[in-house]
Amino acid sequence: MIKLFVGLGNPGVEYEATRHNAGFWWLDALARELKAPLSFDKNYHGQVSRTTINGQNIWLLTPQTFMNLSGKSVAALSRFFKIRPEEILVAHDELDVVPGQVKLKFGGSHAGHNGLRDIHAQLGTGDYWRLRLGVGHPGNKDEVVDWVLRKPLKEHRDAIEESMTRSLRAVPDLLAGHMDKATMIIHTSTPERPKPLRKI
Numbered sequence: 618m619i620k621l622f623v624g625l626g627n628p629g630v631e632y633e634a635t636r637h638n639a640g641f642w643w644l645d646a647l648a649r650e651l652k653a654p655l656s657f658d659k660n661y662h663g664q665v666s667r668t669t670i671n672g673q674n675i676w677l678l679t680p681q682t683f684m685n686l687s688g689k690s691v692a693a694l695s696r697f698f699k700i701r702p703e704e705i706l707v708a709h710d711e712l713d714v715v716p717g718q719v720k721l722k723f724g725g726s727h728a729g730h731n732g733l734r735d736i737h738a739q740l741g742t743g744d745y746w747r748l749r750l751g752v753g754h755p756g757n758k759d760e761v762v763d764w765v766l767r768k769p770l771k772e773h774r775d776a777i778e779e780s781m782t783r784s785l786r787a788v789p790d791l792l793a794g795h796m797d798k799a800t801m802i803i804h805t806s807t808p809e810r811p812k813p814l815r816k817i
Contacts (some may be wrong), residue, residue: 618794619746620704621676622647623691625732628631628681634774636752637684639710640732643750643781650785651750653677660697662690664746670792676700687732695740706746707736708790710765714751719784721803722747723796746796746802748784749798752779 624635624644632638648666650654655664655677666677676698680690695705703723709732712768714720724744727733737743753773754765769777790799 618673618704619676619706621678621691621695621698621700621706622726623687623705623736624677624679625684625687625707625709626679626815627684631657632766634768635766636769639752639777640708641679641779643708643748643784644677646781646785647788648677650788651675651677655679657681661694661806662686665694665696673792674698675792684732686735688735688737691736692739698752702740702742702745706748707733708748708750709733710752711749712751712752712754712761712765713748716751716753716769716773717780718751719780719803720749720751721796721800722749751780751814752777 622644624640624642626632626639626641627635627637645655647666651668651670653666653668655666657663658665661678662682663678663680665817668675676694678690680687680696682689691705694700695702711720723746726743727737733747736745752765752769755761768774787799787802790796790802
């Protein structure tokens with residue numbers, strides 16, 4: 618089961634709406650869903666919230682260390698509360714997934730993502746869950762840095778927001794440890810079809 622939900626991004630208004638902050642967007646949406654507002658805690662170098670669901674303590678975290686040092690925050694909180702890597706889910710922007718899609722994955726490499734790279738280093742393992750929020754790829758690897766630090770097109774932002782809303786449906790299964798079911802919900806979820814107009 619997931620005990621710690623982490624959203625990755627960069628602090629500051631200049632980064633707020635950029636693709637690299639998709640993890641922050643998702644975590645903020647989760648905090649609203651759980652009615653668990655975040656507040657800064659210097660001990661964990663981030664915005665933190667704790668809530669209790671079905672008798673189990675659950676933590677939410679957005680590191681405020683800037684992306685490249687995300688692991689400092691994740692490791693500080695997880696070690697203090699004895700949360701194992703496999704009980705951590707990290708939501709982050711994913712270049713190799715198109716806007717509007719979300720993928721759940723356990724373990725593997727950091728694939729060049731600097732936030733994941735530091736979490737790998739600080740935890741000493743890559744064996745944690747990732748929620749890969751599609752932001753698309755610019756098509757040229759030399760443009761990646763500029764791409765993730767820019768705002769997405771409105772239609773892309775709308776698609777990302779919709780995919781996040783759909784992925785939140787899997788949270789009860791993530792909390793219960795039903796990871797196969799959560800994966801199925803996240804990977805097969807599709808946008809709601811508009812309801813047909815009624816004839817008067």
